[in-house]
Amino acid sequence: MRKLFYILCGLLIWMDGRSQTSDDAYREPLKQVLTEIEGQYGIKIRYSDAMVNDHFVTYARWRFRPDVEKTLTNVLATQDLSFSKTGDKSYKISAFQYHLKTVEEGKAQLEYLSSLYNDVASWEKRKTELRACMYQALQLSPVPPAPVSKPITTPVRKMDGYTVENIAFEVLPGVYTCASLYKPAKIKGKIPVVLCPDGHWEKHRYRADCQYRCATLARMGCMAISYDIFAWGESLLQFKSEDHRRSLAMTVQTLNAFRILDYMLKLKEVDTSRVAISGGSGGGSHTMLVTALDDRIKLTVPVVMVSSFHSGGCPCESGMPVHLCGNGTNNVEIAAMAAPRPQLVVSDGGDWTAHVPEVEFPFLKKMYGYYGKPDQVENVHLPNEKHDYGINKRTALYEFIGKHFHLDLTAVKDKTTGQFDESKVTIEPETSLYVFGDHGEKLPANAIHGYDELKKQFEGKGK
Template sequence: MTESILFATSRYMQNLRETVPREFDYTRVPDHGDWKQWQRTFRDRLTEVTGLAHIRAHHRGLPLSPRTEEVTRFAGYRREKMYIASEPGVEIPFYLLIPEQGNGPFPLVLTPHGHGRRGKEVYVGNFSSDKEQESALAGERDIALQAVAEGYAVIAMDVRGFWEMSREEEFVKGKTSSCDELQKRAFLFGRTLIGERVHDMGRLIDYASMRTDIDTNRIAITGNSGGGTVSFFTAALDERISVCVPGSCFCTFVGSVMNVPHCLCNVIPGMMQLGEMYDIVGLIAPRPALFVHGIHDHDFPIEYTREAFAHAKIIYEAMEPHLSEHCELFEGNGGHRYYKERVWPFIRHHFGL
């Protein structure tokens, strides 16, 4: 088979770029009136296409029904294993870590995990083997432990599709996730895994707001890879997030999801009709956002991350020139992993600590 008769992907992509303009291209903000109107309209539309609007409308008022399974004490903090209701019959399993030292209420850090079979367990240091521990620590993925050591309350949850939130059919076969199967079902009902995961984060914030030992006026969200994507979209669609630190995910859609093989959970139907990834940054601005990325990340190539960040910086400078320093890119000298070096100083600064 000769190359000439294979599908012409490059030409196809050119056709799409030329015929599908982005409705919320940030350079067209004047078409929407001003930045605030652009944000309101864009956020509403993105809430719709992810299915989040439908989920919220149908499950608003559902009792959280929190239940505690166990409480364990460690040096410097206690860990509560808990569940709350997300949808009827669907619970979110999570660990709540509370520092033993200092005076509450404590600022909150949400730590959604990436594409690892054991989900939240790795982030809280509940390793199943020496090999898992070695790999996690090499990639600095014990993020919940890092956060509680900083003196923050932490919620480390299973992201929908993984570990306790995976389907039995995939779990018993030892598969990493149920992303593809859950995404297919979500698509058929006008929903997406991104929308469902953002909804879950919102329910966890709702629960945190009930606790007197947590300060929900200061909420950071940070995770790596798929957890970075959850962090990014949660901050864009839930304005209760104060500081957003996505790791190993910020790029352009053209340079990542459409350029490198990726899990189906990264896909939102019609997304490019609305905006590129850097346009979505405009829904986070001017709140502080730190994008953490490895220069050798092959899943989200650094050249496209730098391109996206250049646009993000323009958005911050245009929206609130005196707050342009709220938008940063930290480049780690490695691959697709977490880089904590800049994360905690950034969060500490913007929490006012």
């Protein structure tokens, strides 16, 4: 009976399809077309009704090809939908993934970009044009004036070989970004600064691995500062969590880095010739972008994010049209804008950075070679690891910063094994890292609330 039912359904669909002509543009409901594809190719397609209801496909049957994936592409592209393979004969439909290309498309784009320049002069011209466009795309041309308020700080907490204090910056009138500042317990002379943005991992800067990283950098002799991404952490006192997935998140996060640099580089203990930034995942996207835009950054370590085919799926990474600059760019070319400043690309085998050694890294070596400094860019690839900022990735960061900033690493290495020792780091509870109190009761009175209030500060810019 079931077989007969499917035969009858297929016959009805076929008859309905035959009734369409060019007068109707061979128009069929999308849901019906997907059922036809399932029947013709013997596959199963997962999707939500909301995604397909009231959607229609013109010239539907004319889009079919012998290859099922080519057929799906032809049909779904008309609806701003895409698909992914979930099994041998199963697929899942999702909204068009604008930030993604195929691996092959990423390679092809790098080859095209390579044809646009062949020496320092032609590359510097391209870089200047990209940078100007990126500022415009972010609505930061010009960068808005900084509020005159001083940062808000909490009492210093003394740890083993380092200190921690929490600090809040007013980046725009009534818009605050909170951070934790880690310093060596004893500071002699001028010391380096390391900006430590993080990605979308749970707990963000409150995470143990973030605290390990910042505290160890401080014990190495650096000032390290970790700061909230927009609408995460204490930023949620002013904005909703869903506001993080809106375009101005990318702009505010970039502005956060500029404001923090403005403050840090005025401290008498800071060596302005030794300024670094390193973040993972979404923080890696942020790392590449800030380095491309700000020459005050002298060393950069983007972690698990350099990819020719993935531009970051969150609007905080691609919500503004930065990647459309120069008739199209990608994260690898943006990373190349750091040249000839030292850069360490950390990649792994478990995400979109799996191809870095053979695809993205050679491109970066070529770009650094224009300056006669191919050794200034390095890649640590961890093929058996996944998408995180784990100990092996942190170890690569410590070694790279130690080498280029000429730091004595004996204080943070085990005397017996020679391995980095993070055991002296105190992992604090989340509330210890708050600036505005356990319940936000200390949030300044002028703090704005809501994304609409933020948008007002950018009205008319970037147009």
